[in-house]
Amino acid sequence: MDINNPCRQSERQPGKLLPCCSICGEVPEDGICGVLKFGRRFICRGCEQKILTCDTGSKAYQELIRLIKRIWK
Numbered sequence: 001m002d003i004n005n006p007c008r009q010s011e012r013q014p015g016k017l018l019p020c021c022s023i024c025g026e027v028p029e030d031g032i033c034g035v036l037k038f039g040r041r042f043i044c045r046g047c048e049q050k051i052l053t054c055d056t057g058s059k060a061y062q063e064l065i066r067l068i069k070r071i072w073k
Ligand SMILES: [Zn+2]
Pocket: 021, 022, 023, 024, 025, 026, 043, 044, 045, 046, 047, 048
């Protein structure tokens, strides 16, 4: 764990909301550095990879797209 990571410092600021993945609900270990921003929502790297590697014809992909559309509003 890199204690010199500036992201860790910003996490400690009072009142700062930790990013929470809008798809799986996980809070990435890397904090704000470990997520993709979707407007005011976040998607973690894990879910990003799922979206990128998922077969576009699969049910899992359709489900992910449905979730993304919902958080995009
Ligand atoms: Zn996620």
